[in-house]
Amino acid sequence: MSKTFFVKTYGCAQNTADSERIKAHYHQLGFTQTQNWKKADTVIINTCIVRESAENRAYGFLNKVDQFRSSSTPQIVVTGCLVGSAIRQKNKKGVSKLKKLKEKFPSVDKFLPIEKINFNIAPLRDKKESALIPISSGCNNFCSYCIVPFARGPEISRPFDQIISESKKAIKKGFDHLTLVGQNVNSYGSDLVKKSETYILPSGQKVKPVLVKSMGRARIPTLFPYLLDTVANLPGTKLVSFVSSNPWDFSDRLIETMAKNPNINRLLHLPIQSGDDQILKKMNRGYTVQEYINLVKKIRKAVPKIKISTDILIGFPGEDEKSFQNTLDLCQKIGFHKAYLNKYSPRSGTISKKLYQDKIPQKEKRRRWQILDQLINRPSSKN
Numbered sequence: 001m002s003k004t005f006f007v008k009t010y011g012c013a014q015n016t017a018d019s020e021r022i023k024a025h026y027h028q029l030g031f032t033q034t035q036n037w038k039k040a041d042t043v044i045i046n047t048c049i050v051r052e053s054a055e056n057r058a059y060g061f062l063n064k065v066d067q068f069r070s071s072s073t074p075q076i077v078v079t080g081c082l083v084g085s086a087i088r089q090k091n092k093k094g095v096s097k098l099k100k101l102k103e104k105f106p107s108v109d110k111f112l113p114i115e116k117i118n119f120n121i122a123p124l125r126d127k128k129e130s131a132l133i134p135i136s137s138g139c140n141n142f143c144s145y146c147i148v149p150f151a152r153g154p155e156i157s158r159p160f161d162q163i164i165s166e167s168k169k170a171i172k173k174g175f176d177h178l179t180l181v182g183q184n185v186n187s188y189g190s191d192l193v194k195k196s197e198t199y200i201l202p203s204g205q206k207v208k209p210v211l212v213k214s215m216g217r218a219r220i221p222t223l224f225p226y227l228l229d230t231v232a233n234l235p236g237t238k239l240v241s242f243v244s245s246n247p248w249d250f251s252d253r254l255i256e257t258m259a260k261n262p263n264i265n266r267l268l269h270l271p272i273q274s275g276d277d278q279i280l281k282k283m284n285r286g287y288t289v290q291e292y293i294n295l296v297k298k299i300r301k302a303v304p305k306i307k308i309s310t311d312i313l314i315g316f317p318g319e320d321e322k323s324f325q326n327t328l329d330l331c332q333k334i335g336f337h338k339a340y341l342n343k344y345s346p347r348s349g350t351i352s353k354k355l356y357q358d359k360i361p362q363k364e365k366r367r368r369w370q371i372l373d374q375l376i377n378r379p380s381s382k383n
């Protein structure tokens, strides 16, 4: 009888996509998937450390599995951002924090860096409604509160033709909704092409990379509008979504691509994080409130039916009543369809933890959370 495995996933769409590859990897090793972790020979925990709550839930599950096992069964494998950040972060002597992690969790049999799982392995998908297609991993942005650039390293784009080939396979398997996934999808390709180079698409078409200037600053060359256009035009694609995109990499060309392809999702996720310029600056987000408003206006003009969802980080150090009020004002102005609201918690290894003290009491963060939730997420206040 073949051995069984179980995967528990925490965190974002990228982690979910990674888990689908982890499952395929174990399948190739001869394992069979079980939905009951108590019956598994190997339990794999795909961790997220972006928020304290997700990190604690992963630790809670790890303890539960550890207490349950009698001898060395099931084997416990930990992967994801916890492992990535431990490998990449070094102490003053240049030794990675992985050793410390091993000491902290002696019951873990293996710490698996996610990079060991091939990007191009055919994923074992659980979801039937949308196929997640990873297009890049890592991030170069270093928002001050975020651990991702340390946990996943610099942004690496997956080859264009691989993405198209996986999209075609997913369509063939019956998926008509494809979701392109990455930490910063709209900077896709900046590592594949130089500003002045011509890039040859898999179709043979020669294109110039798009230079993102949407926030008044020339940033990087990207191929994302071409990729999105190609996927949207594959026969059988009824709907294409993409997460997450960043306001400062949202090019005019991307807006045009959305406008001309009605099968690109009219629900756009565009994280704002705060409606106050001082806080945005401390967060190291590359835009001002006015620039964000201008971008939304431009998108709405070109794609009139668009609905916009966002992320807001509540209680970032220095967020006083006035800056919170600025966030409320912005939300009222924009009329977000939905907001994913997170309370700030300092994450070990991040820039904001090193620079700022987390002085806003939990009770106050909760109060602000409730006000924003009431304003944006209650059906009566939806646009």
Ligand code: SF4
Pocket: 139, 140, 141, 142, 143, 146, 147, 148, 149, 183, 184, 246
């Ligand atoms: S863009 Fe900012 S918030 Fe998003 S993954 Fe990169 S560093 Fe984190």
